[in-house]
Amino acid sequence: MTDQAAFQRARSAQAKQARETAILDAARDLAGRRGIREVTLTDIAAEVGMHKSALLRYFETREQIFLDLTAEGWREWSAALCADLAQHEQAAPAVVADAFAATLSARPMFCDLLAQAPLNLERNVSTEAVRAFKLVTLEEVARIGGELHRLLDLTEAQAVDTLATATSMAGALWQMATPGPLLRQLYTSDPRLGHALVEVEPRLRRVLTALLIGLRAGTP
Amino acid sequence: MTDQAAFQRARSAQAKQARETAILDAARDLAGRRGIREVTLTDIAAEVGMHKSALLRYFETREQIFLDLTAEGWREWSAALCADLAQHEQAAPAVVADAFAATLSARPMFCDLLAQAPLNLERNVSTEAVRAFKLVTLEEVARIGGELHRLLDLTEAQAVDTLATATSMAGALWQMATPGPLLRQLYTSDPRLGHALVEVEPRLRRVLTALLIGLRAGTP
Numbered sequence: 364m365t366d367q368a369a370f371q372r373a374r375s376a377q378a379k380q381a382r383e384t385a386i387l388d389a390a391r392d393l394a395g396r397r398g399i400r401e402v403t404l405t406d407i408a409a410e411v412g413m414h415k416s417a418l419l420r421y422f423e424t425r426e427q428i429f430l431d432l433t434a435e436g437w438r439e440w441s442a443a444l445c446a447d448l449a450q451h452e453q454a455a456p457a458v459v460a461d462a463f464a465a466t467l468s469a470r471p472m473f474c475d476l477l478a479q480a481p482l483n484l485e486r487n488v489s490t491e492a493v494r495a496f497k498l499v500t501l502e503e504v505a506r507i508g509g510e511l512h513r514l515l516d517l518t519e520a521q522a523v524d525t526l527a528t529a530t531s532m533a534g535a536l537w538q539m540a541t542p543g544p545l546l547r548q549l550y551t552s553d554p555r556l557g558h559a560l561v562e563v564e565p566r567l568r569r570v571l572t573a574l575l576i577g578l579r580a581g582t583p
Numbered sequence: 584m585t586d587q588a589a590f591q592r593a594r595s596a597q598a599k600q601a602r603e604t605a606i607l608d609a610a611r612d613l614a615g616r617r618g619i620r621e622v623t624l625t626d627i628a629a630e631v632g633m634h635k636s637a638l639l640r641y642f643e644t645r646e647q648i649f650l651d652l653t654a655e656g657w658r659e660w661s662a663a664l665c666a667d668l669a670q671h672e673q674a675a676p677a678v679v680a681d682a683f684a685a686t687l688s689a690r691p692m693f694c695d696l697l698a699q700a701p702l703n704l705e706r707n708v709s710t711e712a713v714r715a716f717k718l719v720t721l722e723e724v725a726r727i728g729g730e731l732h733r734l735l736d737l738t739e740a741q742a743v744d745t746l747a748t749a750t751s752m753a754g755a756l757w758q759m760a761t762p763g764p765l766l767r768q769l770y771t772s773d774p775r776l777g778h779a780l781v782e783v784e785p786r787l788r789r790v791l792t793a794l795l796i797g798l799r800a801g802t803p
Contacts, residue, residue, distance in 0.1 A: 481758035490769045535751035549710045575727035577793030
């Protein structure tokens, strides 16, 4: 390859990356304002100022864009959680559960994505896109699992169960906690439906505290 | 009201109920064969031999049909679980967790519905349909909660947390366990992706056993 060709290729790769970043930024902004379920590919294309057919040269589907944001969410959340856990030389289950609940509930879009990924996102992309996504989550699960082993002496299998519970519950509870204005009004106006109003952080903290205590006690 | 009018009204109510039952049966059959996400309102209408517009006189939306099946699923699962738990005068957390995991994993369509309800079903029906659905779930939560109190001395709040965990995890794990043939092949062919292959029953049993042990130990 000549210097000229190498330069052209680098510049083209750089331009492609800039476009992808702009598309992800637009999707993130729109989803932050409206919620993921309300954002279409046409909306994203309009926000970034591209034609939809041009956008499809960078991402296969709407779902691939949001699966990429889910991978980004895993990296960002894992870094924040591990930074939090790294401050402790040792920690009781409640302290670890608190770190999980606080960092997850502070990331509402990530919670939404965690529920959408297995139901919708992973089913509307290529297997290569799923492979890339799964490799990111595996890496972050291993990183967080290392902290759970260091602080609470959890085995790898126990750490994987804890992460599956934390992320699945964060996704499901977030869906219940944000039912939209009409249902929220129903739940507050009918005293029988008090249970339907869910708060993500305290419930996640309670469930994970009990889970970690139970895992440390060992299963009989 | 004359006898004649009363008779007409009763017959018409009976006919309406028969139609509704036929529609729910058709939706249940189709979902059992294909999975809920693949079943449209047009499919259900064709299966029951009605025009789509006629079907809409009985149910508001496709989602109302599946929300009704979710309510039915709650009643049927709760009865099976409570019958199972009622056989014990006392039971260790692992025995109770086992009953939850066995009865939930034996009901794959209910697991699928448990994940779909807060994400999709409750958002595409009238508030009255959601109210009716929530009242069914509250009743069954109270019934199962009574068994958890009797066997493990859980408080009402602890029972509600346990049920939220059991049903949310059953829904999320079922979605992960049934990724479709292409992804299943990816997960079995790439040794790095072993973690992506999830089995609902053993993981649910492990998580709920630890949760119940931790709840009984009390949160520090």
